[in-house]
Amino acid sequence: MPLEAPVEVMLAASAGNVLVWVVWVVAALALLSSGIAVVLFTNPFYSALSLIGNLASLAVLYLLLSGEFVAGAQVIVYAGAIVIMFVFVLAYLGGRADAPWAGGPTLQAAAAVVAAAAIALEVIVVIALAAGDQLSDTAEVTGAFGSPAEIGDLFLSDHLLAFEATSIVLLVAAVGGVILGSAMPQRSKAGAD
Amino acid sequence: MREPWWIDVIKAAVIVNIVMLSFAYATWLERKVLGRMQLRYGPNRAGPYGLLQPIADLVKLIRKESFSPTHAIDLLYFAAPVVAAFTALAAFSVIPFGGVWEIGGYEVSGRVADVSIGILLIFALGAIGIYAFLVGGWASDSKYSLLGSMRTAAQLVSYEVSLALSVLGVVIMAGSLSLVDIVERQQETLWYAAPQIVGLLVFFVAGVAETNRPPFDLPEAETELVAGYQTEYSGMRYGLFAMAEYVNMITLSGLAVTLFFGGWSGPVLPGPLWFVVKLALVVFVFMWLRATLPRLRYDQLMQVGWKVLLPVATLNAVVTAIVVVYA
Numbered sequence A: 001m002p003l004e005a006p007v008e009v010m011l012a013a014s015a016g017n018v019l020v021w022v023v024w025v026v027a028a029l030a031l032l033s034s035g036i037a038v039v040l041f042t043n044p045f046y047s048a049l050s051l052i053g054n055l056a057s058l059a060v061l062y063l064l065l066s067g068e069f070v071a072g073a074q075v076i077v078y079a080g081a082i083v084i085m086f087v088f089v090l091a092y093l094g095g096r097a098d099a100p101w102a103g104g105p106t107l108q109a110a111a112a113v114v115a116a117a118a119i120a121l122e123v124i125v126v127i128a129l130a131a132g133d134q135l136s137d138t139a140e141v142t143g144a145f146g147s148p149a150e151i152g153d154l155f156l157s158d159h160l161l162a163f164e165a166t167s168i169v170l171l172v173a174a175v176g177g178v179i180l181g182s183a184m185p186q187r188s189k190a191g192a193d
Numbered sequence B: 001m002r003e004p005w006w007i008d009v010i011k012a013a014v015i016v017n018i019v020m021l022s023f024a025y026a027t028w029l030e031r032k033v034l035g036r037m038q039l040r041y042g043p044n045r046a047g048p049y050g051l052l053q054p055i056a057d058l059v060k061l062i063r064k065e066s067f068s069p070t071h072a073i074d075l076l077y078f079a080a081p082v083v084a085a086f087t088a089l090a091a092f093s094v095i096p097f098g099g100v101w102e103i104g105g106y107e108v109s110g111r112v113a114d115v116s117i118g119i120l121l122i123f124a125l126g127a128i129g130i131y132a133f134l135v136g137g138w139a140s141d142s143k144y145s146l147l148g149s150m151r152t153a154a155q156l157v158s159y160e161v162s163l164a165l166s167v168l169g170v171v172i173m174a175g176s177l178s179l180v181d182i183v184e185r186q187q188e189t190l191w192y193a194a195p196q197i198v199g200l201l202v203f204f205v206a207g208v209a210e211t212n213r214p215p216f217d218l219p220e221a222e223t224e225l226v227a228g229y230q231t232e233y234s235g236m237r238y239g240l241f242a243m244a245e246y247v248n249m250i251t252l253s254g255l256a257v258t259l260f261f262g263g264w265s266g267p268v269l270p271g272p273l274w275f276v277v278k279l280a281l282v283v284f285v286f287m288w289l290r291a292t293l294p295r296l297r298y299d300q301l302m303q304v305g306w307k308v309l310l311p312v313a314t315l316n317a318v319v320t321a322i323v324v325v326y327a
Helices: A004-012 A018-040 A044-064 A067-093 A109-131 A148-155 A160-192 B003-036 B055-062 B074-094 B118-139 B145-173 B179-188 B197-210 B236-259 B270-291 B298-326
Strands: B098-103 B106-110
Touching: A004 B106, A044 A067, A044 B118, A067 A148, A067 B098, A067 B118, A067 B145, B003 B074, B003 B106, B003 B236, B003 B270, B055 B236, B074 B236, B098 B270, B118 B145, B118 B179, B118 B236, B118 B298, B145 B179, B145 B197, B145 B236, B145 B298, B179 B236, B197 B236, B197 B270, B197 B298, B236 B270
Parallel strands: none
Antiparallel strands: B098 B106
């Protein structure tokens, strides 16, 4: 019964055959196992590499949902541009050092447990809704579904506030990066004097 | 109407082999072109005009002992060249090289895969390919390899942004991310090389940097870094990295032909032949650059990427968008 929701979604991808099933199972297993690997590896370099696998298998799930543009953007932006920064920094740090979180639970670990509990609750709610037949309607997938034009239209109409807020957050992050980057050498020079 | 799956399989097998063969002869052509431009003969011992030289090189690489550093991290070290070669070859699959023919009652199209997000797929595979260079250098456990792979990653990440933005103008004009649609729009109107000349220039400069070709070959600057991320690789593992670089260059040339020079369209001659002729010309320009220009310094590389190409590419995209909307 809990598996019913994904099956419905797959049928919505208009090719509900064995191949789609196989791809979905493989991608979902890869998604889960790479996600677990991200937290279990003590070497941060391997964690970052697992994160690439995680984001790539999520892109495969998007493909099954007919979200081709989202899948492509997911790989380019997250697996490509963002994780490469992690890998870049970790490779410079040697990458064979102990994980900074090794040695006892911290506030960070506690926060992670709380976040995981919240997501688990969400999953339970979704499964319960599926069991209650509220998610069993197959989605209408038209030809333009998930196209860049349609996504852009939604960004500038229904989700305008979230879209603009995100751009401000990113701008703040960029300014913060510049400030951190330009302040660092001066501080170390003052320390050396 | 739709072609059966086995035609797709045959096409994929044929195209992969043609791309690998053109990689082999691109190395021959490069050595010949460089030789002639430096008043030398280039390879001329193996076969007529040295035409068997790539075959001889292949046999040499395969028979060579593949050394690996004792402290290398095996799985990552072995997987890196494979991933690099795979992403390079896979990216070529969405580049269209001809229209649609009818062969034996089946409609056969001149492309391995017609994807609605063709350009994004090429960039996504390129983004994964960067990891191969970075991880290969890191897993080699060598200072030169690590520094080389760091340079590669920094350079590719910097120029990927300009490369993607320079393509945006073409995408806006064609109104599609599918490479087939873009070529067909150019057949209806004109080659985008004319209205998108700024985009073409940015695309080409960023493309040369993206493929680590001279004058942007800092990741492999032999005087500073031995051979960059591939220092610790030998035999066919090195061969796979070399193949990835050449195939990336061929794919990028194919992308330039498709986006700016009308793809397979042209008079009299059949489509695929036009595509190959245009592709060969672009590849020749890559080699010409290598013979002509000295290598950039690292700070110059970053200056060009972030302070020249990125603003120009952004401006080009914005102006194109305004013109398309209001004209």
